[in-house]
Every structure is written in C-alpha cells, then in structure tokens.
Amino acid sequence: MEENSTDHFFKDKVLGHPSGLFVLFFTEMWERFSYYGMRAILVIFLTGAIIGDNPGWEWTSEAALSLLGTYAMLVYLTPLVGGWLADNKIGYRMAVVIGALLMTLGHASMAAETPTFLYIGIAFLIVGNGFFKPNMTSIISKMYEGHDEKKDGAYNIFYMGVNAGAFIGIMLCGWVGEKIGWSYGFGLAGIFMLLGMLQFYYAQSLFGNIGDKPKNENVDIIDDLANNYKEVSSRGEKLNRFLTIDYLLIGVFIISAMIFIINDPLSKIGNIYTFNFTVAGMADSLFFALLAAITFILLLLVRIPRYIPVERDRMIAFSIFCIFTIFFWAAFEQAAGSLPIYTRDYTNRILEGGAATTFKIVDLIVTVVPLCVITYVLLSLFRKTFNRIGLSNIILGFSFIIVWAIVLYKLYIEFQSTETEVPITWFAILNSLFIIMFAPLFTKWWDSKYNPPASVKYFLGLALLGIGFGFLAFGAKDVPLGAQTASLSMAWLVFAYLFHTLGEMCLSPMGLSYLSKLVPGRMVAFMFGVYYLAIAIGNKLAHYVGGDIEKITSEHGLSFFFLIFTFIPIGLGLVSLMLHPLLKKLMHGVR
Template sequence: MNSNTENFFKDKVLGHPAGLFVLFFTEMWERFSYYGMRAILVIFLTGAIIGDNPGWAWSTEAALSLLGTYAMFVYLTPILGGWLADNKIGYRMAVVIGALLMTIGHASMAVETPTFLYIGITFLILGNGMFKPNMTAIISKMYEGHDEKKDGAYNIFYMGVNAGAFIGIMLCGWVGEKVGWSYGFGLAGIFMLLGMLQFVFAQRLFGSVGDVPKKKTGEVVKEIVMDGDEEVTVKRNPFTLLDFTLIGIFVVSALVFIFNDPMSKIGEIKTLNFDILGLPDSLFFALLAAVSFVLLLVIRLSRYVRLERDRMIAFTIFCIFTIFFWAAFEQAAGSLPIYTRDFTNRILEGNAAMGFKIVDLIVTVVPLLIITYVLLSLFRKTFNRIGLSNVILGISFIIVWAIVIFKLYTEFQSTETEVPVTWFAILNSLFIIMFAPLFTKWWDSKYNPPASVKYFLGLALLGLGFAFLAFGARHVPAGADSASLSMAWLVFAYLFHTLGELCLSPMGLSYLSKLIPARMIAFMFGVYYLAIAIGNKLAHYVGGDIEKIAQEYSLSTFFLIFTFIPIGLGLVSLMLHPLLKRLMHGVH
C-alpha cells in the first residue's frame, strides 16, 4: 500500500479524501465553462445581426463546421497533454496550465470579433488537452492501494462533471440569450479562472501526487499470454517505415481536412481550387485519412499473436460503433439548437408559464442545494489547511447563487415566458444524474448484458430519440423556415438519447482496460479518442446540412437519417454477438 496516499484518507468528506472534492469542484468549473460556452456558440453565430441581442448571421453549415473542428481537437489534444504530463511536467502542473489557457480562451471569445473568436477557440483546444486527461490521472494516483474505493471515487467525480455541465448550460445559456452573448462567454471564463485558483491554493492536500515524474528505470519485463493452449512470449511490434509512412499520410490529410472544412465554409478559402478524382478537396482528404488509418490498423494488428489480435479487433469494432453513436448524439450541440430555436413553440402563457417556472425553479435550486451541502462539508474538514482555496470556492458559489436568484426573480416577474433555447440542453445532465444509479445497479447485477447487447441498446435508444423528433416534424412541409412544434418532442428526444448514452458511453474505456494489454493501452486509447473525435466532426459535418435537407426534402427526413442508421447499426451489433464473443476470449 502506498504510504504517500495514506495521508489523503485522514481527512474524509462523505467517506472519501478531501482532495477528491477539490478535484470535484475544479472539474465542475471546467465543465461549467466548456458546456456553458458550447451551449451558446451556434445560437450566437447563426443569430440575426439585428435585434436586442444580435448574432453574426453565419450559415448553419459554417457555424457547425467550426464547432465540429473544435470538438474534434477537444478529443485529440488530450493524447498529447497526457503524454506531456506523464513524461515532463506532472499532472498537477498540466491541470494548472490547461485551466489558465482555457481562461484566456473564454476571455478572448467575450470580445466578440472573428479574430478573437479563433484565438479563443485555439486556447480552449490547447487548454483542454492539458486539463482533461490529467484530472482523472490524479485520482488514479491518489487511490493507489485503495482500489476498492476507486469506483465510488469516479462516481463522485463524474457527478461533478454533470453538475458543472448542468449549471454551466443553465447560467451561461440564460445570461447569453437574455442579457448578452459577451456576458455568457465571459461568465464561462470567470468560473474557469476561479476553478483554477481554488485548485492552485489547495496544493497542500496532494503531497507529491501529480508532481513532475521521475525518470523511469528498470528492466523490460517479458509478457506471456495464452495463444490457444500454448504459452507465448509476446514480441515487440516496432513501427516500420511503412507504418510511419501511413501515419504521415493520415496526419497530413486529416489536418488538411480539419482546417480546410471550416475555412472553405466560413471564408471560402480552399486548399485546392479544383476537385480531386471528382471529389471536393475536403472530402478527398477525409477519405484519404480514413483509408490510410484503416490500412495502418490492419497491418499492425496482423503482427500480434492471435489472442491479442482478436481482442484488439473486437475493440476496433466497438470503436466503429462509437463513431456513429457520437455522430448522432452530438447533434445536441449543433442541429438541435437550430431546431429548438426555429421549429419549436417556446412561448408559454398563463398556467403553462407558471408551471414551467416552478419546474425550472426546482431543477435549478435542488441540485445547487446538494452541491452547496458538499461544499460546506469540504469547508468543515479543510478550512484550516487550505483556507484561501475555500474562500475562492465560496465566492464562486456566492456568484452562482446571485445569478440564480436574479434569473428566477426576472422570470417570475413576467406574465409570458419564452423558454431559452439552451434550457433543453440541461436535460441530458439532469437525466444522467437521475438514471445513472439505476444503470450502475443493472451492470453490477446478474442481469448485466454482454457488450454487443449494450451497444445495441445504446444505438437503438439513440435512434428512438430521433424518431420522436421525426414524428413531431412530420407535418412540417419541405422548405419551411419555421414551425411551432411541441417542446415535448425535445424532452422525449433528450431522455432517450441520455438512456442510450448510459448504455454505451461508459463501455469504451471499460473494454479498453479489459481487452488491451497494458503495453498497448496508450496506442489504443488514442484510437478510441480518435473514434470519438471523428464522431464529433462527422456529427457537425452532416448536421450542417439540416437546412439544405429540410428545404429539399423535409425536416422529418433529416431526423429519420439519425433514426435508421443508429438502429440499423445496433442490429448489426446484435448479429455480431457470436463473433465478438469469440474475439473477446472470455472477457465480459
């Protein structure tokens, strides 16, 4: 048992080390800023250039192209940030640097000029890469020798993730829509700064955990695995000249696509001014990147012993399903806000308005009261040791409560209520908090389904959520620019999307740890994050066509695409069950 980590368990909050709750609140403010900014970005960019709170009147295609490139980098840069922390600067320094870069990024976006928008997004991408992978790494180090406590620790930590997303979308969304976009972007930056400061001044709690890493020494241990009935000594699989060539083609073509796609749609700047093999340049480089990466995977996997090869093939199949899941699920950040703004009746009067205000009050205040209770519990245990950190955290909550009270007071003064576009995005976090414990109990019971069934459920529930939107929009004619559809269809969609997420999303990292040998986890972790990154980019690449498809066919047709493809892939997952079971060699 690691004696260094024993000190963490002297001061407990709700049965866990106080340091865990410092990380809880640091992650909460980071997620507050990330989801708060993302909630208003597309609505701001595509908003009319006239009115009380004007936007920039970008096309949906241009706005979602920028969002897709940003979201893709958000999932790629943690690979580099994790390596840098592991080998050079340590986890805690990486978190501080990442938080500082993101603070600068949010502040830049608050200026509301194109130049500062791009500067801000660049800083957010770099900061996220430093921050995201290293928070969980600190928890892992903190709980060394206390493996029985890890599951509970991560559950608490991810409650912080969802609490931050919930509060960030609620407050940044409301302030951005009702007060001004700059204030919404600026609010995200303020809480990122406060989160960074409360973490910096709590360093005494962490001892040497997350410090600059020591140089690694020692012999390379041979790894022996079973290949059928025989013991086989694993051979190293070094990268060859062909591997590096394919990596080079993949990286260059992927970067050309990632940058060319938004530049061609926002500024009409193209890498090449002619088609290649009959394909637009962006699509050509995207396909070239995909082909080169598939070839790299096939060539490398073929060199492993059968057991390892089979398990990595199974994980690769799961990654393919992951791409298409996120390509549909992430419509929540792109096309769904457009649908909510233009095609949903959000004006409420009389009893309906009062009913919404009461619901909004409950879902706003109750989670905040619970988190405030956690905050006070942390204060009681740690104020003598990290008083300044606690004071900064307390100021953060005073600001939150002040904004919430102002928001509720303002809403209750009006007789007519317009539900903010961004309000519906909080439903995902709310439903996760409500249903995650039930799914955890299900996975821990004897009725825990196999991987293929979980992926089927995740994809099918996701598709069913879009089916509600398609059904609700069935009478909207082709070419319509607006409609007054019921908000209930959105609520049902977010509910089933969240249920699908709870079935599928946690599975990726779980099966990564079970199927992949320790020496190759870094490479396959990169593959998994690449799958999510591609899914995010694909989501907004396709979602940018919502207006085009609605004009040429119908709005219902757009959502039917995201109904049939996930459900169809879910059925494929079920049919692959015998193959996947054989490839996984006993892993459940």
C-alpha cells in the same frame, strides 16, 4: 499491518472520501461549467440574426457547425499530447493549472465578440483542454493507490461533478447569453474557469507529492519503447515492430487528416481553399477526409493481424466497438449543433397562463435542488479543510455566491412575467439532469446478474439514440418542405433528450472499460489513441452532416433530416446484435 503510502489522504475525510477528491470535484465542475456553457451558446450566437436586441453574426449553419466540429474534434485529440507531457515533463498538477489558465484566456477572448478573438479563443480552449483534461483522473488514480475498493465510488462522485458543471454551466451561461448578451455568456464561462483554477492552485497542499513534476526529467518516449521492448522480450512474447508501411500509412493519415481539419472550416467560413480541386465530384476537403479514413483502416488491417492470435482477436473486437462509437457520437452530438437550431426555429417555446406557471415551478425545482446538494458538499469540504486551505475555500465560496446571485436574479426575472419564453439552451440541461436521475439505476443494473454482454449494450445505446431522433422525425412530419420556421411541441425535444441520455448511459462508459479489458498493457496507449480518435471523428462527422440541416430540410424536409439519425443508429445497433457470436469468440472470455 503495513500502512499504504496513500493512507494519510483518508485520515481527513469528507463524505467518506479524501478531501482532495472534492477539490478535484469542484475544479472539474468549473471546467465543465465553462466548456458546456460556452458550447451551449456558440452555434446560436454564430447563426443568430445580425439585427435585434441581442444580435448574432448570421453565419450559415454549415459554417458555424464546421467551426464547432473542428473544435470538438481537436478537444478529443490534444489530451493525448497533454497527458504525455504531464506524465513525463511537467507533472499533473502543473498541467491542470496551465490548462485552466489557457482556457480562461480562451473564454475571455471569445467575450470580445470579434472574428479574430473568436479564433484565438478557440485555439486557447483546444490547447488548454489538452493540458487539463487527462490529468484530473490521473491525480485521482494516484490518490487511491492501495484503496481500489474505494475507486468506483470516487469516480462516481467525480463524474457527478462533471454533470453538475455541465448542468449549471448550460443553465447560467445559456440564460445570460440569450437574455442579457452573448459577451456576458462567454465571459461568465471564463470567470468560473479562472475561479476554478485559483481554488485548485491554492489547495495543492492537500495532494502531497501526487502530481509533482517527474524527478527524471529526461524521460523520453524512445526510452519508454525501449523498456517496453525489453519487458516483452524477457517474457518471450512476440513484439509487433512498426514497419516502413506502418510509418508510411501513419504519415499519409496525419497529413490528409490535418488538411481536412484545417481546410473544412476555412472553406466554409472564409471561402479559403488549401487545395482548390475536385476528385470524382468531391471537393478537396471531403477527398482528404476519405483519404485519411482509408489509410487509417489500412493501418489497422496491416498491423493487427501481426499480433499473436488472442491479442489480435481482442484488438479486432475493440476496433469494431470503435466503429460503433464513431456513429454513436456522430448522432448524439447533434445536441450541440443542429438541435439548438431546430429548437430556435421549429419549436414553440412561448408559454402562457398555467403552462407558464408550471414551467417556472419545474425550472425552480431543477435549478435550486441540485444547487442545494452541491452547496452542502461545499460546506462539508469547508468544515474539514478551512484551516489547511483557507484561501482556496474562500475563492470557492465566492464563486458559489456569484452562482446563487445569478440564479436568484434569473428566477426573480422569470417570475415577474406573465408570458414565458423557454430559453433555447434550457433543453440542453436535460441530458445532465437525466444522467443524475438514472445513473444509480444503471449502476445497479450493470452490477447485477442481468448485466448484458457488450454487443447488447452497444445495441441498446444505438437503438435508444435512434428512437430519440424518431420522436423528432415524427413531430416534424407535417412541417412543409423548405419551411424555415414552425411551432412544434416542446415534448418532442424532451423525449429526444431522454432517450439520447439513456442510450449514452448504455454505451458511453463501455469504451474505456473494454479498452482496459481487451487490450494488452503495452498497447493501451496506442489503442487509447484509437478510441479517442473514434470519438473525435464522431464529433467532426456530427457537425459535418448537421451543418447541412438547412440544405436537407429545403430539399427533403425536416423529418427526413432526423430520419437519417433514426435509421442509421438503429441499423448499426442491429448489426451489433448480429455480431454477438463473433464478438464473443473474438473477446476470448472477456465480459
């Protein structure tokens, strides 16, 4: 039997998989540590009181969430450029190193705690993410060529690294930021991003020539399109050329979207307006946002009908899923914006006596047990690779010594006090914790004969998300109109995060899965961009609306604010169910 070119990766295995997978596991883990760790404290820091033991900047929630929304939106768009550069110019591995280095500089800049360095830091994080994010999975895909039966398990392990990083990052950066100082929280994110980059850099020998700089340095997107044209023409398929109207709509969309993305935070943070006018009562930011949305919808309406019927129908189905995706993330991403403000201002987080002791024990278990599991994986990697990548292993081991030291110090401090104030950021770790707990059950469900169709999965995802916000709305029903503080039970937050996570597991994996099934190969890049654009818009919309939490709460009440995110997702979920016959017809047999 002929040996596959990637067989040598499987000769030195860790837990049944190539050792290189676990280098990627830890690299991704530290990147997610830094991303979620920084994000967990950003809004609390920006909106925190300007006086006190650990002062913030006392921004309005509108200003803070405007900045967060623009950051989150661009984080989902820059990988489209970074992925192309890695494919055609610099290679996957160099892209990962460049991205990690830029993100390290970004976190270090934010630790300076000045407005100028904050903006510089966020710019570095956005660009660095564009280089880093798309290329980790590309390396895995290349490593497993010819071993497709192992790919699902590899991606499951990799995404456990994603959730482990989010879990540890939120827990440690959140606790350090809140209890010791915001600069230390931001700085900690940067330290682990740097260590993650170094352990990856010194482990590159494990990957052979995977991710090297492309040999043909003159690869051009025009060449790609020309080759694509020849391939499609040779099969006798109809090529959907870009017409003048398409280019015109793309131009209007890009210009109006960029004006909105830049103008929104400028106007809310610095009272600086790119174009100072109103149209039909709308400020310029909202006008350009709506103009961008309308032109993009027109672009899809103009282009998609020109495809052959089966392709046209499937792309219409995928576009409908993208619309649901926008509204899902617009509600789900309140976890990064309005929910930390709600947790700080409206939740009773002070525990005493038996309740405090119970929390400390629960916190100890959920902190130490996952960390022990990850440490076991680390030791397994050491046993197999120390002779080959010793320096990488030493750096990785040093990073875990720091983690364990902070964890033990945190637990020591917490167990010394008789009264416990649960950190604001502690609740954000529940998402990763619930994913780790329930992911195996969902995997079994999707692999069984009871695997529901796409429309039902989108219904479940949206409905469960809405129910989560319903708990928050019910818990806040007695908060007086305009109240700036309250002492609501923490249980409402726990239920909300539980149902949000269950909804995420129903809907989140569906997008890329149906992209690969519904979209013809030559159109994957374009529709991949559409899908990521949908997530980006959802993130921006989340914080655009969430930034009005203070205004909506003062005018209509806190419960009304959460009812918005209750009824809209549930309503859209029901629309997905009603569209089931149409979607089934449009998908032409794809399940």
